[in-house]
Amino acid sequence: MMQSTPDTNILIYGIVGSENEHQRRLGEDYLDLRNDDEHRIFVFDEVVNEYKKVLKEQIAYIRPRLVIAERHESFEKAEQNHRDDRIADNFWDEVKRYFSPENCLAEVTKYKNGRISSMQRRVNDMTPVEDKYSLDKEKISRIEDELTSSDENVETDSMILYRLFLLAEDKGDITCVSEDGHLNGTDIETVEDIVDLESFSKEVCVADLKDFFDKQS
């Protein structure tokens, strides 16, 4: 249900920038890539916060309409004084299809909480509590030395890179697309040498989000 509601697909539009026609097209191309047979895993760094931001903005667009719909128990009444929103049109249509006006406020709130929990679970699935990816502190330190970033997150970034190789060994080739580009400029082959996994045959690459889409066009 609710195929066109805020989800990772809409996240891509949000991140790439729906104001820009070219980037919107790249977002659509990305969706095609997802459906190809390569099954390459795409890992988006820091995506949870961005996802929540887009999700909340999407819902906020229609929230005033939901209030009116519930008060008057009528979606038509809600539409009378609200112009259609380019981004939230589909979402509003889905809300009308699946929920009744008498309880649409509460249902959309439940939906929001459910989507956030679901995204967080996906993040946590990748980093399980009983961490099978135990990280060598000395290697983390050596990777830090290779990073171009020097801010307070450098240790976290080095752990992200380290984990990417362990994840690739486990799951397959990985592309890490970093929303703010702070992992870029790092020599990934040097990181691979530091991580030094025996018989490692997978591919790991990192890319700035904008560059990633440019390469696909």
Place this chain on the structure above:
Amino acid sequence: MSAAVESGFHSRMSAYGDFAEKVGPQDSQGGLIDALCEVARAANQHEDLPGPLEDLFEYVLNHRLGLKRREPNAVEGLVERLYDAFEFIKKDIDENIWDLLDEDVDPVSLEYVHSLISRSIQGYLNCLKSLESADGTEDKDKFGKDSFKYLNGFYHGLERLMYLNERKSFEESEKKAINDAETDIEMKNQFAGQEDLYDLKINASLIKE
């Protein structure tokens, strides 16, 4: 008169804010009990105190000695009333916070602050629920540690709500801070007891489902 004023939501919001501010986020069950005992008498004088909050403070006043002594029956009754009170607050906020839109509060800002408050309370309710199966002191200590972050989120969220009610909208940096606070609560929950992982602020997600 706006819907929020007419329905009494403004008055209740103020009561919740007072409650959060006076009780404060406590990092142990003992601390919470002591704080409740301190504020119950004054809080009970608040006009239009919602039913479950009134029940909570009345219970604290009537079982003050047992609670101070941490008698199991007294504490069990407190946990039950804490659950009812927070469940009520969550339902009230989930349903009625949107009346503030009539008062020109920015919808996006409101969505952010609602999310933090609602998820913090849900986390706290889950903590309270888990006490039912808690056996020893260790479990109860964990409750204190886990519940602190949710109470802190609730406290922070309400403080932001009061601020939003006055200011009507947040700056982008303020929205980001609320978003981060909400994510932080979720991360801590999953890695409770795993300090190394807790410090890892990785937020990657598998796109391939």
